[in-house]
Amino acid sequence: MKFGVVVFPGSNCDADCFHAVQDLGHPVEYIWHKDLDLKGSDCIILPGGFSYGDYLRTGAIARFSPVMEQVISFAQNGGLVIGICNGFQVLLECGLLPGAMLRNDILQFRCQDSWLRVENTSTPFTNLMHAGQVLRVPIAHGEGNYFIEPEGLLQLEAQGQVLFRYVNQAGQVTPEANPNGSVGNIAGICNATGNVLGMMPHPERCVDELLGGAHGKLIFQSIVAWFERR
Amino acid sequence: MEAHVWREMGLKDNEYARVVELLGREPNYLEIGIFAVMWSEHCCYKTSKPILRLFPTEGPAVLQGPGENAGIIDIGDGQAVVFKMESHNHPSAIEPYQGAATGVGGIIRDVFTMGARPIACLDSLRFGAIDNDKTRHLVHGVVAGIAGYGNAIGIPTVGGEIYFHPSYQGNPLVNAMCVGLIEHTGIAKGIAAGEGNPVMVVGARTGRDGIHGATFASVELSEESEEKRSAVQVGDPFMEKLLLEACLELIKTGAVVGIQDMGAAGFTSSACEMASRGDSGMELELALVPRREEGMTPYEIMLSESQERMLVVPKAGMEAKVTEIFDKWGLEAVVVGKVTADGMMRLKEDGVVVAEIPAKALTDNAPVYHNPDSEPEYYQRNKNIDLSQFELGCDGNQALLQLLASPNLASKEWVYRQYDHQVGANTVILPGSDAAVIRVRGTAKGIAVTTDCNSRYVYLDPYKGGALAVAEAARNLVCAGAKPLGVTDCLNFGNPEKPDIFWQFKQACMGVADACRALQTPVTGGNVSLYNETNGVAILPTPTIGMVGLVEDLAQRMTQDFKQVGDTILVIGALAGSLAGSEYLSLLHGVEAGDLAAVDLAYEQKVQDFVLAQIKQGRINSAHDCAEGGLAVAIAESCFAGELGVKLSLPASDHVASLLFGEAPTRFVVSATAANSASILSRANELGIKAWQVGTVQGESVQIEVNRTLAIDCSVKELKQVWRNALPDLLA
Numbered sequence: 005m006k007f008g009v010v011v012f013p014g015s016n017c018d019a020d021c022f023h024a025v026q027d028l029g030h031p032v033e034y035i036w037h038k039d040l041d042l043k044g045s046d047c048i049i050l051p052g053g054f055s056y057g058d059y060l061r062t063g064a065i066a067r068f069s070p071v072m073e074q075v076i077s078f079a080q081n082g083g084l085v086i087g088i089c090n091g092f093q094v095l096l097e098c099g100l101l102p103g104a105m106l107r108n109d110i111l112q113f114r115c116q117d118s119w120l121r122v123e124n125t126s127t128p129f130t131n132l133m134h135a136g137q138v139l140r141v142p143i144a145h146g147e148g149n150y151f152i153e154p155e156g157l158l159q160l161e162a163q164g165q166v167l168f169r170y171v172n173q174a175g176q177v178t179p180e181a182n183p184n185g186s187v188g189n190i191a192g193i194c195n196a197t198g199n200v201l202g203m204m205p206h207p208e209r210c211v212d213e214l215l216g217g218a219h220g221k222l223i224f225q226s227i228v229a230w231f232e233r234r
Numbered sequence: 235m236e237a238h239v240w241r242e243m244g245l246k247d248n249e250y251a252r253v254v255e256l257l258g259r260e261p262n263y264l265e266i267g268i269f270a271v272m273w274s275e276h277c278c279y280k281t282s283k284p285i286l287r288l289f290p291t292e293g294p295a296v297l298q299g300p301g302e303n304a305g306i307i308d309i310g311d312g313q314a315v316v317f318k319m320e321s322h323n324h325p326s327a328i329e330p331y332q333g334a335a336t337g338v339g340g341i342i343r344d345v346f347t348m349g350a351r352p353i354a355c356l357d358s359l360r361f362g363a364i365d366n367d368k369t370r371h372l373v374h375g376v377v378a379g380i381a382g383y384g385n386a387i388g389i390p391t392v393g394g395e396i397y398f399h400p401s402y403q404g405n406p407l408v409n410a411m412c413v414g415l416i417e418h419t420g421i422a423k424g425i426a427a428g429e430g431n432p433v434m435v436v437g438a439r440t441g442r443d444g445i446h447g448a449t450f451a452s453v454e455l456s457e458e459s460e461e462k463r464s465a466v467q468v469g470d471p472f473m474e475k476l477l478l479e480a481c482l483e484l485i486k487t488g489a490v491v492g493i494q495d496m497g498a499a500g501f502t503s504s505a506c507e508m509a510s511r512g513d514s515g516m517e518l519e520l521a522l523v524p525r526r527e528e529g530m531t532p533y534e535i536m537l538s539e540s541q542e543r544m545l546v547v548p549k550a551g552m553e554a555k556v557t558e559i560f561d562k563w564g565l566e567a568v569v570v571g572k573v574t575a576d577g578m579m580r581l582k583e584d585g586v587v588v589a590e591i592p593a594k595a596l597t598d599n600a601p602v603y604h605n606p607d608s609e610p611e612y613y614q615r616n617k618n619i620d621l622s623q624f625e626l627g628c629d630g631n632q633a634l635l636q637l638l639a640s641p642n643l644a645s646k647e648w649v650y651r652q653y654d655h656q657v658g659a660n661t662v663i664l665p666g667s668d669a670a671v672i673r674v675r676g677t678a679k680g681i682a683v684t685t686d687c688n689s690r691y692v693y694l695d696p697y698k699g700g701a702l703a704v705a706e707a708a709r710n711l712v713c714a715g716a717k718p719l720g721v722t723d724c725l726n727f728g729n730p731e732k733p734d735i736f737w738q739f740k741q742a743c744m745g746v747a748d749a750c751r752a753l754q755t756p757v758t759g760g761n762v763s764l765y766n767e768t769n770g771v772a773i774l775p776t777p778t779i780g781m782v783g784l785v786e787d788l789a790q791r792m793t794q795d796f797k798q799v800g801d802t803i804l805v806i807g808a809l810a811g812s813l814a815g816s817e818y819l820s821l822l823h824g825v826e827a828g829d830l831a832a833v834d835l836a837y838e839q840k841v842q843d844f845v846l847a848q849i850k851q852g853r854i855n856s857a858h859d860c861a862e863g864g865l866a867v868a869i870a871e872s873c874f875a876g877e878l879g880v881k882l883s884l885p886a887s888d889h890v891a892s893l894l895f896g897e898a899p900t901r902f903v904v905s906a907t908a909a910n911s912a913s914i915l916s917r918a919n920e921l922g923i924k925a926w927q928v929g930t931v932q933g934e935s936v937q938i939e940v941n942r943t944l945a946i947d948c949s950v951k952e953l954k955q956v957w958r959n960a961l962p963d964l965l966a
Contacts, residue, residue: 215662
């Protein structure tokens with residue numbers, strides 16, 4: 005299967021995502037934000053960074069990039085899309101995922117490890133994990149405070165769309181384990197059809213024990229396993 | 235021209251006379267403005283140059299020494315590291331967020347203009363006393379500015395320092411360092427050559443911001459400095475990210491003759507320096523320069539320090555290629571002139587010559603001063619104070635807890651968690667250890683980086699302090715498993731026209747030079763920041779050392795934390811320290827005095843080589859430089875990451891405070907298995923290196939026995955909590 009990494013002006017985790025899937029042995033190509041085709045990708049990654057400087061609002065300008073029309077129709081036809089950090093923010097802005105992102109409640113940028121509990125293992129992104137598994141994945145963001153109104157939250161929870169929650173090392177959801185104030189300690193969600201994932205933590209930064217951990221691999225490997233079984 | 239014109243621009247009367255002599259006529263207003271910035275200390279090092287010549291700048295691995303935008307050192311396999319450190323002190327003093335942000339932006343440009351991809355940033359910071367609202371305002375602003383710029387552009391900020399001392403109250407220091415990676419074949423230089431080659435301005439448009447920034451950097455701060463806020467530039471990291479990608483793409487095409495960042499003194503310095511290095515001239519039509527606002531005069535265009543701009547000299551005929559690449563990244567690239575053969579900087583506005591100056595007059599012919607120096611009166615007085623009177627006044631636990639809560643020693647997590655230190659997915663050793671390590675993708679190698687300077691040492695004894703800063707930086711790298719390769723320095727001092735300040739400067743540089751020579755870490759560039767004074771009072775002399783090293787095999791990298799229960803703890807190099815200049819003496823007794831122990835550079839080199847060899851042979855499980863706070867603090871720090879305790883028994887001492895908290899050069903705290911410890915001790919003995927087996931990793935407390943009593947017995951959890959919470963609490 006082939007991955008495509010979209011490069012917006014201001015993306016800065018594009019190379020990290022590229023290398024993460026390449027190191028796992030999968031073909032991958034960059035897709036420039038002005039490109040009008042997805043180069044035959046089976047999974048699109050919207051990487052982290054500060055697309056368009058995050059001016060106006062995070063992800064608000066990137067959603068109008070020419071490539072996004074293709075990404076949206078690809079997703080609507082069941083294509084796999086993963087938005088990481090700024091990519092998650094873009095997915096919220098373009099309506100592929102519900103909710104909105106606010107500034108971290110502590111009003112500062114945070115770069116640190118976070119522990120994520122896997123909440124739903126029957127998705128393309130989590131199928132190699134076991135329910136309740138705790139992953140260590142680093143975060144790095146200033147606006148990762150996920151918000152959705154109560155009815156929307158109920159729906160997300162009811163439909164199993166919350167895939168990752170910030171927890172402590174023991175796997176418990178606590179206020180201290182929440183690094184940014186996200187509602188329900190939410191770290192990552194998928195759409196109702198399960199083919200679009202948005203998450204604030206950076207799995208591409210933990211795909212090698214040399215970098216302090218390799219839990220991020222599980223997400224990319226799940227995607228490949230799901231694709232090959234399909 | 236009336237004298238007040240050049241005087242207000244910072245030129246002295248004799249310097250004006252020199253301008254007239256060089257031109258053979260009176261300069262016009264634009265010309266004298268250009269001379270004023272190019273002859274500012276910031277641009278031409280007129281007082282520091284004779285002293286900077288002391289530094290060793292050559293070595294087998296040096297590919298580029300001082301004089302370019304950044305230094306370059308070979309790391310083998312056709313690759314090299316490019317690195318440089320620069321100050322942005324005065325802008326940060328009056329506008330902390332933008333001052334720090336543009337400091338980061340400027341140093342990053344210096345690295346990618348060489349053709350290198352930046353892989354890491356570090357920031358060495360100094361502020362006034364922490365229990366002060368203004369200090370807290372500055373700390374929050376500076377840290378947010380560094381984060382705001384570095385995080386957005388996507389270069390990991392992996393290290394640095396932060397110290398607090400009242401001498402920096404009105405004049406904080408922000409020294410930013412950037413490290414990049416380059417292929418030998420891809421090195422670009424800041425040179426204008428080839429008659430008829432076009433000169434292009436690329437990147438951001440030119441506005442009225444930052445005019446006279448370089449001059450502002452070369453005067454003392456005062457109450458009126460707040461009014462110079464307009465001399466501070468405003469940064470746009472998004473624009474710089476585009477500029478970075480576009481420049482690297484352009485340099486790869488081979489179309490570039492020379493390229494240079496428009497930093498301090500903007501258009502003026504980049505144009506003059508490029509022309510001067512290429513023994514060329516340049517003819518520029520200022521009406522062609524893209525600008526942000528209408529009605530800008532040639533003077534404003536030449537002196538603007540608008541950020542995120544570069545000057546490019548492509549090969550003739552390649553203009554369209556340049557435009558095409560910059561267009562892809564949404565940036566402007568405009569031809570504004572050409573390279574000439576006559577050595578003149580000729581500026582035109584709508585075809586009319588508005589300035590005409592020999593390029594070399596602005597660079598090579600800049601004045602050089604040999605300032606008088608004299609030993610300050612405090613020097614001998616401080617040396618002769620008897621420190622034996624400052625024995626522990628409280629129990630050892632109390633002293634250790636107080637030291638760990640000192641903002642100078644406490645955990646810096648509050649700072650570095652605001653920086654994206656992992657973007658790039660190459661940070662192998664994260665901030666918080668002796669040195670950070672960045673992986674070189676596609677190889678087994680890593681680049682270790684650190685900054686270091688204990689300015690209290692430098693104040694007490696500038697020569698020894700300068701040497702100690704270099705030695706400690708090298709020790710930090712060795713503790714990461716790296717061989718030190720080279721140095722960039724940022725020399726922050728007071729007003730060099732005062733003999734006692736110039737004495738500090740000269741002595742410190744002699745110390746740095748001798749240590750760099752002994753440790754084989756040549757100086758490849760850096761920056762001088764003088765006039766760091768507020769209302770006539772100078773900062774502590776602060777020659778910040780930025781050092782890079784090479785971890786040959788990342789499997790052999792090392793960190794400071796104890797790894798396993800039962801390991802033996804060794805102290806290598808020296809055991810007891812001295813209270814002279816120590817954090818203990820300052821924090822617990824309010825005294826900054828003493829005769830510093832001199833660093834024996836030959837012994838330092840021998841011990842560093844020995845520890846590095848032991849690390850590479852896999853005999854050592856942790857290595858930590860024993861620095862500020864002394865042995866007890868170093869031991870405690872090594873306990874924190876793994877939350878492991880220790881039991882130590884130290885040799886008898888008649889001065890417990892010196893043994894526990896005294897500071898000394900050439901000291902490492904390492905841990906190893908019992909079997910490896912024995913071989914380390916015997917090998918050290920053979921080489922004439924002093925080493926002590928002092929205890930083992932065990933339990934949940936730090937227990938240190940001296941003279942058969944437990945001088946320290948405190949749980950690791952309690953120590954760690956105090957150490958971790960100190961900065962957040964103090965800065966809240």
